Amino acid sequence: MAYDEKLIAALKSKAKTLRRDTIEMIKAGGAGWLGGSFSQADIITALMFHHLKHDPGNPKWEERDRLIVSKAHCCETVYAALGEAGYFDKKEYRSYGKFGAVLQAHTERIVPGIEYSGGSLGQGLSFALGEAMAARIGRPTPLYRVFCILGDGECNEGQVWEAVMAAAHYKVDNLVAIIDHNKFQSGSKVEDRINLIPMVEKWQTFGWNAVEIDGHNYTEILTALENADKTPGQPHAIVAHTVKCKGVPAFEHKNLHFCKLTDDMYAEAMAVLG
Amino acid sequence: MKRNFVMEPFGESKTMYEAYNEALVELAKENSDIVVLYGDFPRGAVGELFEKEFPDRLVDVGIAEANLITTAAGMAGAGKIAFTHCHGIFAVGRAYNQIRQNVAFDWLNVKIVMCNSGMLWAFMGGSHQIIEDIAALRAIPNLLLISPADQVETRKAVRAITKYEGPVALRLANPPTPTIYTEDLPFELGKAVTVADGDDVTIIATGIMLPDSLQAVDILAGEGVKARLLDMHTIKPIDEEAVLKAARETGAIVTVEDSSVLGGLGGAVAEIVTENRPVPVNRIGVRDRFGQSGTIAELKEEYQLTAGHIAGAVREVIKKK
Numbered sequence: 001m002a003y004d005e006k007l008i009a010a011l012k013s014k015a016k017t018l019r020r021d022t023i024e025m026i027k028a029g030g031a032g033w034l035g036g037s038f039s040q041a042d043i044i045t046a047l048m049f050h051h052l053k054h055d056p057g058n059p060k061w062e063e064r065d066r067l068i069v070s071k072a073h074c075c076e077t078v079y080a081a082l083g084e085a086g087y088f089d090k091k092e093y094r095s096y097g098k099f100g101a102v103l104q105a106h107t108e109r110i111v112p113g114i115e116y117s118g119g120s121l122g123q124g125l126s127f128a129l130g131e132a133m134a135a136r137i138g139r140p141t142p143l144y145r146v147f148c149i150l151g152d153g154e155c156n157e158g159q160v161w162e163a164v165m166a167a168a169h170y171k172v173d174n175l176v177a178i179i180d181h182n183k184f185q186s187g188s189k190v191e192d193r194i195n196l197i198p199m200v201e202k203w204q205t206f207g208w209n210a211v212e213i214d215g216h217n218y219t220e221i222l223t224a225l226e227n228a229d230k231t232p233g234q235p236h237a238i239v240a241h242t243v244k245c246k247g248v249p250a251f252e253h254k255n256l257h258f259c260k261l262t263d264d265m266y267a268e269a270m271a272v273l274g
Numbered sequence: 275m276k277r278n279f280v281m282e283p284f285g286e287s288k289t290m291y292e293a294y295n296e297a298l299v300e301l302a303k304e305n306s307d308i309v310v311l312y313g314d315f316p317r318g319a320v321g322e323l324f325e326k327e328f329p330d331r332l333v334d335v336g337i338a339e340a341n342l343i344t345t346a347a348g349m350a351g352a353g354k355i356a357f358t359h360c361h362g363i364f365a366v367g368r369a370y371n372q373i374r375q376n377v378a379f380d381w382l383n384v385k386i387v388m389c390n391s392g393m394l395w396a397f398m399g400g401s402h403q404i405i406e407d408i409a410a411l412r413a414i415p416n417l418l419l420i421s422p423a424d425q426v427e428t429r430k431a432v433r434a435i436t437k438y439e440g441p442v443a444l445r446l447a448n449p450p451t452p453t454i455y456t457e458d459l460p461f462e463l464g465k466a467v468t469v470a471d472g473d474d475v476t477i478i479a480t481g482i483m484l485p486d487s488l489q490a491v492d493i494l495a496g497e498g499v500k501a502r503l504l505d506m507h508t509i510k511p512i513d514e515e516a517v518l519k520a521a522r523e524t525g526a527i528v529t530v531e532d533s534s535v536l537g538g539l540g541g542a543v544a545e546i547v548t549e550n551r552p553v554p555v556n557r558i559g560v561r562d563r564f565g566q567s568g569t570i571a572e573l574k575e576e577y578q579l580t581a582g583h584i585a586g587a588v589r590e591v592i593k594k595k
Contacts, residue, residue: 062353109380115351120375126341127376130348130356137309137330137354159372162341170333 001223007050008218014084015045019247020273021080021093027261029097029105035256036074039182039215039242040149044069046221047147048081056086059112065144068128071151071180072107072118073258079103079111087113122157124148125177129163132175142174145229149178153185156194161206167235168207176228176236177208180215182244184255203237215240248272276471277488279460284485285453290446291389293425295319297432298357302328305436309349311335313342313360315389320357339364343372343386350382355436358384362391362445363404370410377441378416385435386443392532393560393577394482395448396570403565409537411443412510418463419510421445423484424454427507430461438463445509447482447532449570454485466513472500475588476520479530480506480539483558486574487530489581494588501588512542514550521551526591528556530584535559554594556587 018041026032048054052065069078076096083090088102088111095101102111106119116127128148135142150160167175181199183190191197203210209231213220221240228236245251248269261269295318302308302323310317310324312334317325324332333349335341339360346356358365365373365388377384393403411419420435420442422428428446435442459467469484470491479487484505491501502524504516520527527547529540540557547555560577574580 109351117375117380120371123340123344123372123376126344126372127348127351129341130345130350131352132348133333133345134309134349134352134354138306159338159340159344162335162338163345166333166335166338166341166345169336 001219003219003222011045011049011218014049015041016273017084018045018077018080021083022076023261023266023269023273025076025079025093025096027266028094031258031260032076033074033257034259035184035244036071036151036180036182037077038245038247040074040180041077041247042216042218043149043178043180043221043240044077044081046218046225048085050222051225059087063144066115066128066131066146068116068124068146068148069107070118070124070148071154075107078107082113121154122159125150125160125163128175129167129172132172133170135174145174145176147176147178149180152179152181152183152190152196152199153193155179155196164203164206164208171233172235173232176238178238178240180242181239182242184244184257186257200239207234208237209234210237210239212239212241215242216246278469279455279458279467280469281453281456287450287452288425289450290422290425290428291318293428294387294432294446297429299323301433301436307353307355309354309356311342311346311356311358313337313339313364315359339368340372343369344376346384347376347382350384356384357387359387359389361402362388362407363402366404366407366410374414378414381416381440383439384441388443388445390448391445392447392482393565394532394570394573396573397567399567400564405534405560405565407445408509408531408533408539409541412542416441417510418442418508419445420507421481421509422507423481423505424451426453426455426457426459427461430459431507434461434463445481449482451482452485464508464511464513466516467505467507468502469505470501470503472502473524474500475526475528475592476502476504476524477528477530477584477588478504478506478517478520478539478543480509481532483530483532483579486579486581487584490584490588493581493585499588506539509539509542512546514546517543517546518551521547521553525595526554528558528584528587528591531559532579533559534562536562554591556591558584558587
């Protein structure tokens with residue numbers, strides 16, 4: 001599918017802002033989840049600034065699409081997207097992770113625009129399933145769609161597959177799982193810990209409409225999201241091949257999972273993103 | 275001996291789950307926000323009603339308690355009142371983090387119905403007899419823990435927790451229990467029921483141990499001991515005022531529960547009394563052991579949960595006054 005070049009350029013520009021603000025937040029907070037925040041940044045951007053039906057002026061709008069970020073430690077790009085969209089003042093970034101801050105080190109529902117309090121991995125897809133099933137009650141078509149971003153390492157958790165089974169059984173087709181498949185988890189490469197590769201076949205085998213894409217290519221991201229809408233009768237999985245730390249070439253493919261930013265790293269990032 | 279709201283003699287026996295179902299059937303017809311979720315658990319009258327009339331408000335996730343609790347949290351996040359059904363041992367034992375993180379942390383409107391809880395799920399043995407649920411759940415902020423004693427109190431508790439907007443764990447025992455209460459029983463969350471008046475000592479009981487505690491009151495009355503009996507149906511938030519009044523006016527307390535005394539009702543009462551009005555407290559309950567198969571009578575004898583044991587604990591605690 002061909003998309004307007006201006007749209008793609010606008011989204012790329014937004015993603016750059018999200019990555020820059022993520023760096024600022026990590027610098028202000030003292031540490032943060034740089035690698036996973038950067039790998040999901042283009043997916044978050046495509047959802048928040050194009051695909052999702054939402055209203056920053058009315059965060060609890062009943063018909064809004066839900067974005068459940070199950071890998072909730074990667075909160076910085078989520079906060080950056082919400083701040084950019086206008087859910088709260090960007091000055092909140094400066095207190096990220098600090099005592100008394102609204103922006104805690106893992107997402108919490110008290111933040112406008114955050115749907116799910118994460119931090120305990122493997123649970124977000126179940127929560128998303130509940131939200132998606134609630135949207136179908138008493139209606140011929142669901143009131144809203146639910147998107148859930150999972151980490152690939154997170155799929156070690158058994159509860160992910162409990163939700164996968166239940167969503168397929170109930171044919172919850174207003175549910176889209178997006179796996180940020182950056183090939184790393186906290187301590188190692190995914191394949192060296194508990195190998196989940198190949199990922200997409202696992203979701204297909206469990207009865208999901210599962211595809212794989214380049215998670216940094218906007219045409220592929222937007223096409224996969226639109227195709228999910230056009231494929232009824234099954235839940236949808238988008239296995240997005242991504243690069244940990246994508247966006248700052250000097251960091252890419254490194255497992256900067258939870259890290260502090262040295263002055264040199266900050267300067268390096270800002271040279272590209274600033 | 276004056277008794278309040280108590281049937282003389284006790285009425286028919288019924289399981290708490292059956293009484294729970296009777297109440298929720300009524301509520302579910304009135305309130306379309308109620309959804310029910312099962313973890314491959316017998317559905318009872320509620321499930322049958324929902325299968326026929328509200329199939330899109332019923333979800334059975336299979337044998338997957340973690341998914342059960344979090345899916346319910348998601349539905350509550352969308353504004354529903356979500357009731358989950360599974361054995362207490364698996365709700366607490368397999369989905370503790372989901373109860374903590376997905377339900378209580380965000381004050382979501384999930385009612386965790388813990389079926390077959392406690393020591394007296396007699397036949398099933400130690401693997402299924404949860405004795406640590408009270409200790410585990412009362413340490414979770416935001417979560418109410420309710421433990422009714424008979425069918426009347428169960429029905430009233432179900433109505434009260436449905437009206438209450440927030441996370442609740444409802445602890446139901448397995449065996450059919452005699453009907454203790456008359457329908458005029460007042461039920462208020464967080465407010466203990468004074469079942470028997472007395473000034474010599476207070477017995478504070480919860481759940482299925484209430485009939486045995488009433489028997490103990492009678493045994494003691496025969497010896498000239500006037501025991502007060504409190505039904506602590508809300509274990510959290512516990513009725514501190516009633517506990518302290520008991521400490522002040524009767525000077526000694528015995529707690530009675532079908533769960534571990536470590537951190538259980540006994541622990542909760544001891545914490546309050548020790549901090550505010552130290553009086554001797556003896557605790558009847560499971561004393562740091564796992565359960566086993568047997569009849570209810572055999573288990574009550576082995577784990578020292580009979581009316582005789584309660585009366586014995588009262589005699590001992592009075593000596594410490």
